[in-house]
Amino acid sequence: MPCDDYRALELLSRTPYGRVSASRRALPFTTVTRHLLIDGQLVLRLHRGYGYHQALDGSVVAYEADNINSGASDTWSVQFTGTARVFEPTPGERALFGRTPRLADGVPFDPVFLRIEPQFVTLHQLTDVPAFQFARMA
Template sequence: MSSEEAARAIDLLGRVRYGRVATSLHALPFVAPARHVVTGGRVLLRLHAGFGYHQACLGSVVAYGADNLNSGAEHLWSVQFTGTAEPCEPTAGELALFGPPPRAADGEPFEPMYMRIAPQFVTVHSLDYSTERPPRHAA
Protein backbone atom coordinates (compact mmCIF):
# COMPACT_ATOMS: atom_id res chain seq x y z
CA MET A 1 0.00 0.00 0.00
CA SER A 2 1.33 3.39 -0.87
CA SER A 3 1.69 5.90 1.92
CA GLU A 4 -0.32 8.39 -0.16
CA GLU A 5 -3.26 5.97 -0.48
CA ALA A 6 -3.08 5.09 3.22
CA ALA A 7 -3.08 8.79 4.17
CA ARG A 8 -6.08 9.44 1.92
CA ALA A 9 -7.93 6.47 3.43
CA ILE A 10 -7.19 7.67 6.97
CA ASP A 11 -8.43 11.16 6.08
CA LEU A 12 -11.67 9.83 4.57
CA LEU A 13 -12.31 7.42 7.44
CA GLY A 14 -11.97 10.31 9.87
CA ARG A 15 -14.97 12.00 8.19
CA VAL A 16 -17.52 9.38 9.32
CA ARG A 17 -18.14 7.74 12.68
CA TYR A 18 -19.45 4.27 11.82
CA GLY A 19 -18.56 1.44 9.50
CA ARG A 20 -18.71 -2.33 9.27
CA VAL A 21 -16.27 -4.97 10.41
CA ALA A 22 -16.23 -8.21 8.40
CA THR A 23 -14.82 -11.57 9.40
CA SER A 24 -15.90 -15.19 9.30
CA LEU A 25 -18.14 -16.73 11.94
CA HIS A 26 -18.46 -20.52 11.90
CA ALA A 27 -16.81 -20.52 8.44
CA LEU A 28 -19.40 -18.09 7.02
CA PRO A 29 -18.88 -14.42 6.12
CA PHE A 30 -20.17 -12.05 8.78
CA VAL A 31 -20.52 -8.24 8.94
CA ALA A 32 -21.23 -6.16 12.08
CA PRO A 33 -21.58 -2.39 12.62
CA ALA A 34 -18.91 -0.64 14.67
CA ARG A 35 -17.93 2.84 15.83
CA HIS A 36 -14.38 3.82 14.88
CA VAL A 37 -11.72 6.40 15.45
CA VAL A 38 -8.39 6.69 13.67
CA THR A 39 -5.33 7.28 15.80
CA GLY A 40 -1.64 6.62 15.27
CA GLY A 41 -2.27 5.25 11.76
CA ARG A 42 -4.50 2.51 13.14
CA VAL A 43 -8.23 1.98 13.26
CA LEU A 44 -9.69 1.62 16.75
CA LEU A 45 -13.16 0.01 16.91
CA ARG A 46 -15.86 -0.03 19.59
CA LEU A 47 -18.39 -2.85 19.48
CA HIS A 48 -21.01 -4.10 21.91
CA ALA A 49 -19.44 -7.01 23.79
CA GLY A 50 -22.87 -8.46 24.53
CA PHE A 51 -23.28 -9.56 20.91
CA GLY A 52 -20.07 -11.62 21.12
CA TYR A 53 -18.95 -10.62 17.60
CA HIS A 54 -15.58 -9.52 18.90
CA GLN A 55 -14.74 -13.13 19.72
CA ALA A 56 -14.77 -13.99 16.01
CA CYS A 57 -12.63 -10.93 15.22
CA LEU A 58 -9.88 -10.96 17.83
CA GLY A 59 -6.63 -12.44 16.55
CA SER A 60 -8.13 -12.86 13.08
CA VAL A 61 -7.67 -10.97 9.86
CA VAL A 62 -10.70 -8.73 9.41
CA ALA A 63 -11.85 -6.11 6.96
CA TYR A 64 -13.22 -2.78 8.13
CA GLY A 65 -15.10 -0.56 5.74
CA ALA A 66 -16.78 2.82 5.92
CA ASP A 67 -18.22 5.18 3.33
CA ASN A 68 -20.31 8.25 2.65
CA LEU A 69 -22.55 6.52 0.11
CA ASN A 70 -25.80 7.66 1.75
CA SER A 71 -24.67 11.25 2.23
CA GLY A 72 -26.10 12.73 -0.95
CA ALA A 73 -22.68 14.27 -1.65
CA GLU A 74 -21.43 14.75 -5.20
CA HIS A 75 -18.16 13.00 -4.37
CA LEU A 76 -18.84 9.55 -2.92
CA TRP A 77 -16.15 7.30 -1.47
CA SER A 78 -15.63 3.93 0.17
CA VAL A 79 -12.62 2.85 2.24
CA GLN A 80 -11.63 -0.63 3.36
CA PHE A 81 -8.82 -1.64 5.69
CA THR A 82 -7.71 -5.23 6.10
CA GLY A 83 -5.56 -6.31 9.04
CA THR A 84 -5.41 -8.34 12.22
CA ALA A 85 -7.80 -7.33 15.02
CA GLU A 86 -6.18 -7.12 18.43
CA PRO A 87 -7.83 -6.28 21.76
CA CYS A 88 -6.86 -2.95 23.23
CA GLU A 89 -7.57 -0.64 26.11
CA PRO A 90 -8.06 2.85 24.71
CA THR A 91 -6.32 5.83 26.26
CA ALA A 92 -8.37 8.64 27.81
CA GLY A 93 -7.75 10.69 24.65
CA GLU A 94 -9.01 7.88 22.41
CA LEU A 95 -12.11 7.43 24.58
CA ALA A 96 -12.79 11.16 24.23
CA LEU A 97 -12.59 10.80 20.42
CA PHE A 98 -15.27 8.10 20.54
CA GLY A 99 -17.63 10.19 22.61
CA PRO A 100 -20.20 8.61 24.88
CA PRO A 101 -21.27 5.06 24.07
CA PRO A 102 -24.89 4.19 23.37
CA ARG A 103 -27.03 3.49 26.44
CA ALA A 104 -28.39 0.25 25.00
CA ALA A 105 -27.92 -2.23 22.15
CA ASP A 106 -31.02 -4.20 21.21
CA GLY A 107 -32.58 -3.18 24.53
CA GLU A 108 -29.67 -4.39 26.68
CA PRO A 109 -27.13 -2.15 28.43
CA PHE A 110 -24.27 -1.33 26.05
CA GLU A 111 -20.99 -2.94 27.11
CA PRO A 112 -18.11 -1.52 25.06
CA MET A 113 -15.37 -3.76 23.71
CA TYR A 114 -12.39 -2.23 21.90
CA MET A 115 -10.07 -3.63 19.26
CA ARG A 116 -7.38 -2.13 17.08
CA ILE A 117 -6.58 -2.93 13.45
CA ALA A 118 -3.16 -2.15 12.02
CA PRO A 119 -3.99 -1.81 8.30
CA GLN A 120 -2.01 -4.17 6.08
CA PHE A 121 -4.07 -3.61 2.94
CA VAL A 122 -6.07 -0.49 2.06
CA THR A 123 -8.49 0.22 -0.76
CA VAL A 124 -10.15 3.53 -1.61
CA HIS A 125 -12.84 3.86 -4.26
CA SER A 126 -14.63 7.04 -5.32
CA LEU A 127 -17.55 8.06 -7.50
CA ASP A 128 -17.85 11.60 -8.82
CA TYR A 129 -21.32 12.98 -9.63
CA SER A 130 -20.23 16.62 -9.79
CA THR A 131 -21.58 17.18 -13.32
CA GLU A 132 -24.90 15.39 -12.80
CA ARG A 133 -27.17 14.60 -9.89
CA PRO A 134 -27.21 11.00 -8.60
CA PRO A 135 -30.47 9.17 -9.27
CA ARG A 136 -33.09 9.24 -6.50
CA HIS A 137 -34.69 5.98 -5.38
CA ALA A 138 -38.03 7.45 -4.33
CA ALA A 139 -40.13 10.32 -5.58
Protein backbone atom coordinates in the same frame (compact mmCIF):
# COMPACT_ATOMS: atom_id res chain seq x y z
CA MET B 1 2.74 5.16 2.80
CA PRO B 2 1.28 5.68 -0.72
CA CYS B 3 -0.58 8.93 -1.37
CA ASP B 4 -3.95 7.14 -1.68
CA ASP B 5 -3.41 5.66 1.79
CA TYR B 6 -3.11 9.14 3.29
CA ARG B 7 -6.22 10.23 1.40
CA ALA B 8 -8.09 7.15 2.68
CA LEU B 9 -7.11 7.95 6.27
CA GLU B 10 -8.26 11.55 5.84
CA LEU B 11 -11.62 10.44 4.40
CA LEU B 12 -12.11 7.89 7.17
CA SER B 13 -11.89 10.67 9.73
CA ARG B 14 -14.96 12.29 8.12
CA THR B 15 -17.38 9.56 9.16
CA PRO B 16 -17.75 8.09 12.66
CA TYR B 17 -19.09 4.63 11.77
CA GLY B 18 -18.18 1.79 9.45
CA ARG B 19 -18.52 -1.98 9.14
CA VAL B 20 -16.15 -4.74 10.17
CA SER B 21 -16.37 -8.14 8.47
CA ALA B 22 -14.82 -11.50 9.28
CA SER B 23 -15.95 -15.08 9.70
CA ARG B 24 -17.43 -16.80 12.72
CA ARG B 25 -17.66 -20.58 12.75
CA ALA B 26 -16.77 -20.49 9.03
CA LEU B 27 -19.68 -18.14 8.22
CA PRO B 28 -19.18 -14.51 7.22
CA PHE B 29 -20.62 -11.68 9.31
CA THR B 30 -20.58 -7.89 9.26
CA THR B 31 -21.35 -5.50 12.11
CA VAL B 32 -21.47 -1.73 12.50
CA THR B 33 -18.78 -0.15 14.67
CA ARG B 34 -17.60 3.26 15.79
CA HIS B 35 -14.03 3.97 14.72
CA LEU B 36 -11.13 6.32 15.35
CA LEU B 37 -7.61 6.55 13.96
CA ILE B 38 -5.10 6.57 16.82
CA ASP B 39 -1.35 6.50 16.13
CA GLY B 40 -1.84 5.10 12.61
CA GLN B 41 -4.04 2.27 13.79
CA LEU B 42 -7.76 1.85 13.43
CA VAL B 43 -9.51 1.52 16.80
CA LEU B 44 -13.05 0.12 16.89
CA ARG B 45 -15.72 0.24 19.57
CA LEU B 46 -18.52 -2.30 19.40
CA HIS B 47 -21.06 -3.89 21.70
CA ARG B 48 -19.62 -6.76 23.76
CA GLY B 49 -23.03 -8.40 23.98
CA TYR B 50 -22.92 -9.33 20.29
CA GLY B 51 -19.93 -11.58 20.99
CA TYR B 52 -18.30 -10.59 17.70
CA HIS B 53 -15.14 -9.40 19.44
CA GLN B 54 -14.32 -13.03 20.28
CA ALA B 55 -14.38 -14.00 16.60
CA LEU B 56 -12.53 -10.84 15.55
CA ASP B 57 -9.68 -11.09 18.09
CA GLY B 58 -6.61 -12.44 16.28
CA SER B 59 -8.43 -12.71 12.95
CA VAL B 60 -7.76 -10.97 9.67
CA VAL B 61 -10.68 -8.61 9.17
CA ALA B 62 -11.95 -6.17 6.58
CA TYR B 63 -13.17 -2.76 7.69
CA GLU B 64 -15.17 -0.46 5.42
CA ALA B 65 -16.50 3.07 5.80
CA ASP B 66 -18.03 5.38 3.21
CA ASN B 67 -20.10 8.46 2.53
CA ILE B 68 -22.57 6.67 0.24
CA ASN B 69 -25.65 7.94 2.11
CA SER B 70 -24.40 11.53 2.32
CA GLY B 71 -26.26 12.69 -0.79
CA ALA B 72 -22.99 13.96 -2.27
CA SER B 73 -22.49 13.62 -6.01
CA ASP B 74 -18.94 12.40 -5.40
CA THR B 75 -18.79 9.40 -3.08
CA TRP B 76 -15.98 7.33 -1.63
CA SER B 77 -15.42 4.02 0.10
CA VAL B 78 -12.36 3.09 2.17
CA GLN B 79 -11.43 -0.51 3.00
CA PHE B 80 -8.79 -1.63 5.49
CA THR B 81 -7.55 -5.18 5.87
CA GLY B 82 -5.51 -6.26 8.88
CA THR B 83 -5.40 -8.34 12.04
CA ALA B 84 -7.75 -7.27 14.85
CA ARG B 85 -6.79 -7.48 18.51
CA VAL B 86 -8.95 -6.81 21.55
CA PHE B 87 -7.33 -4.17 23.74
CA GLU B 88 -8.14 -1.73 26.51
CA PRO B 89 -7.74 1.91 25.47
CA THR B 90 -6.48 4.57 27.84
CA PRO B 91 -9.09 6.81 29.48
CA GLY B 92 -8.05 9.57 27.07
CA GLU B 93 -8.55 7.29 24.04
CA ARG B 94 -11.95 6.19 25.35
CA ALA B 95 -12.97 9.82 25.75
CA LEU B 96 -12.20 10.47 22.07
CA PHE B 97 -15.03 8.11 21.14
CA GLY B 98 -17.57 10.27 22.93
CA ARG B 99 -20.76 8.99 24.49
CA THR B 100 -21.69 5.35 23.90
CA PRO B 101 -25.09 4.36 22.57
CA ARG B 102 -27.53 3.74 25.42
CA LEU B 103 -28.87 0.42 24.11
CA ALA B 104 -27.85 -2.25 21.62
CA ASP B 105 -30.74 -4.49 20.59
CA GLY B 106 -32.63 -3.42 23.71
CA VAL B 107 -29.89 -4.11 26.28
CA PRO B 108 -27.38 -1.66 27.78
CA PHE B 109 -24.45 -1.00 25.45
CA ASP B 110 -21.30 -2.63 26.86
CA PRO B 111 -18.27 -1.39 24.91
CA VAL B 112 -15.37 -3.55 23.83
CA PHE B 113 -12.46 -2.21 21.79
CA LEU B 114 -10.35 -3.67 19.00
CA ARG B 115 -7.25 -2.35 17.29
CA ILE B 116 -6.44 -3.02 13.64
CA GLU B 117 -3.05 -2.31 12.12
CA PRO B 118 -3.91 -1.86 8.43
CA GLN B 119 -1.96 -4.13 6.07
CA PHE B 120 -3.88 -3.12 2.95
CA VAL B 121 -5.77 0.11 2.34
CA THR B 122 -8.07 0.58 -0.65
CA LEU B 123 -9.86 3.74 -1.71
CA HIS B 124 -12.66 3.77 -4.30
CA GLN B 125 -14.35 6.91 -5.57
CA LEU B 126 -17.46 7.41 -7.68
CA THR B 127 -17.94 10.75 -9.42
CA ASP B 128 -21.18 12.39 -10.54
CA VAL B 129 -23.40 9.88 -8.74
CA PRO B 130 -27.08 10.43 -9.62
CA ALA B 131 -29.46 11.30 -6.80
CA PHE B 132 -31.14 8.25 -5.29
CA GLN B 133 -34.83 7.77 -5.98
CA PHE B 134 -36.95 5.02 -4.48
CA ALA B 135 -38.22 2.64 -7.13
CA ARG B 136 -41.90 1.83 -7.04
CA MET B 137 -43.31 -1.46 -8.19
CA ALA B 138 -46.57 -1.17 -10.11
